[in-house]
Amino acid sequence: MWDKELSHELAQILKVIADPPDLQPHPQNSWSQVFDGGVIEVMTGLTTFKFSDGARAVYGTGTNFGLSVTLASGEKVSIDIECRLCVMCGRRIRNHVKYCRHCGAASNKPDD
Ligand SMILES: [Zn+2]
Secondary structure, eight states, X not given: OOOHHHHHHHHHHHHHHHSOTTOEEOSSOSXXXXXXXXXXXXXXXXXXXXXXXXXXXXXXXXXXXXXXXXXXXXXXXEEEOOEEEOTTTOOEEETTOSBOTTTOOBOOOTTO
């Protein structure tokens, strides 16, 4: 069951993803950045936030169209973005957008 503690933990993670504190380039490689409290890695369409307490947050363009979070305890939480398939190119696009960002086709939203 969802609880207040989980909300607080996720809120902290989402806040960092939205605006990583003290964000800087990684000293050793070009695909990572460091922030106060962890590292961000960007590889093969996946962005991974690795927090120093062991938590992880991953989002990308792959099969998981949303955010996957592994809390420091190991518990996993997913946040999914409601989406639909583009009538022209068949790729997944966010439900609320008017044009496909892949091919530019106009919306096929049922309520348009
Ligand atoms: Zn399309």
